Amino acid sequence: MLAFILVFAFTFISHELRSTSSGAADFPRRVISSQEKLVEIAVGEGSSGSVIAEQLFSAGVIESSQSFFKLAIVDTRAARIAPGLHLLNTKISAEQALEQLLDPSRIPNLIKVFEGAWNSEIFAMLEARGFERKEIQEASANVQLPDGFQTLEGLLFPAQYSFTPGTSALEALQSMVRSFEMKTNTLALTKDSSFTAQQLVIIASIIQAEGDTKDFTKVSRVIRNRLKIGMPLQMDSTVHYVKKMRGSVFLSTQSTSLKSPFNTYRKYGLPPGPIGNPGLDALSAAINPASGDWLYFITVSPGDTRFTSSIEEFNGWKALYTKNRKAGAFK
Numbered sequence: 275m276l277a278f279i280l281v282f283a284f285t286f287i288s289h290e291l292r293s294t295s296s297g298a299a300d301f302p303r304r305v306i307s308s309q310e311k312l313v314e315i316a317v318g319e320g321s322s323g324s325v326i327a328e329q330l331f332s333a334g335v336i337e338s339s340q341s342f343f344k345l346a347i348v349d350t351r352a353a354r355i356a357p358g359l360h361l362l363n364t365k366i367s368a369e370q371a372l373e374q375l376l377d378p379s380r381i382p383n384l385i386k387v388f389e390g391a392w393n394s395e396i397f398a399m400l401e402a403r404g405f406e407r408k409e410i411q412e413a414s415a416n417v418q419l420p421d422g423f424q425t426l427e428g429l430l431f432p433a434q435y436s437f438t439p440g441t442s443a444l445e446a447l448q449s450m451v452r453s454f455e456m457k458t459n460t461l462a463l464t465k466d467s468s469f470t471a472q473q474l475v476i477i478a479s480i481i482q483a484e485g486d487t488k489d490f491t492k493v494s495r496v497i498r499n500r501l502k503i504g505m506p507l508q509m510d511s512t513v514h515y516v517k518k519m520r521g522s523v524f525l526s527t528q529s530t531s532l533k534s535p536f537n538t539y540r541k542y543g544l545p546p547g548p549i550g551n552p553g554l555d556a557l558s559a560a561i562n563p564a565s566g567d568w569l570y571f572i573t574v575s576p577g578d579t580r581f582t583s584s585i586e587e588f589n590g591w592k593a594l595y596t597k598n599r600k601a602g603a604f605k
Contacts, residue, residue: 298340303367312361315375316438319357319449323347326355330371334364341368351376358436359383381436387450389432389553390482394518396430396450396551405443413443420455420471422464428475428548429454457554462561468498472547478560479548483511489571489579490559496568496581505569507538515549575603 313333317326323346324339331339345368346352354376361380362371374380383403387396397410417426431453437446463471477497485493500507510525516534530539535546552560568581570588574595582588598604 298344298368299338300341301337301365301367303370304365306363306366306370310363312380313364315360315362317355317357317360317375318438321357323352326375330362333362335362335366336368336371337365342371345369345372356381356434356436358438360436378434381434383436385435385437387430387432387435387551389556390479390550391430391432392515392518392550393427393430400443400446403437405446409443410447413447416444417447417451419451422471423475424472425547426451428479428551430551431457432551432553458557461557463557466561473544474560475552475557476544476548478552478556479550480507480509480511480545481559482552482556483514483550484509485571485579486577487555489581490556491562491564492566492568492581493571494559494563495566496571498563499567499569501543503569504542506540506542507544509538512536512538512545512549515545574598 313335315326315329315333315335317329323343327336327339327342327346330336330342336342349372352372355372359382360375361382362374366374378384378386385396385399385403387399393414397407397414400410401407414426419426419429423429426447430447430450433450433453435446435450437449463474466474469477477494480497481490481493497507497509499505508530513525513529513532513534513536514520516532516536517529530537533540535541536549538545566581567583569583570585571579571581572588572591572595573579574591575598580591582591
């Protein structure tokens, strides 16, 4: 029931505001000792700035609720406060309170979903934070998916999450799906006549796994160009997904022969589902590919990815990649 993004509706209603003639009362900024006792602040999903301000004031963190409320209005960082438990010092300035609310080290049981994470990896994170494996498995089968989607893979949005005690696995997973919906509501996932929203997320997941951010739109174009002419995608990342293999850029011939609907060396078209959970940049690139006639790309060395429409040029770069790999460039 928790979502990563908080929309601050700063309608200020306070019963215990403490202020001075010069403005809101605020403790002076001070040096924090590691030996000080911390208090728990449980930020709920959708909490407004005034609600958080009152929580901080009631717990003795800040001198007045108005001091934090006024700061949160003008400081855009306040919109990044994650829901869940936060451990804060008492008698600190409003600015320090905001900094501590944004500090991941002060969020117990923090779950960081990285861009491209597989659902299996996210489930392992949840289990490590105390959720039961059986509950997670049952929850994954019962999450309500947005219209137009058939798989949970691809919809657990990469972000930082913290869940209050008593949160169920279903609520935790559902909050990640809601984060996906909130972050993509301005993207034209349903406006592309060539692909469904599900297919665009599949494409985005491949983009996320295959390229650096600066190359995302080019990788997107390669995928579209290959699909258009009926060429197999032949993406290593789809085989890595099947084998649950990370950290290797080399794919053996035996691996490319693997029997799986996700093996894009054997199967034409898109795989049946996403191969991970893409971030916003990859999703945007899936919708808005660069212009180009490229059919091939290869990373010849870290940070050097090249694109071409010529198989001859590609083969030349492939030889360079092999040379660099054997020399240890990718270790």
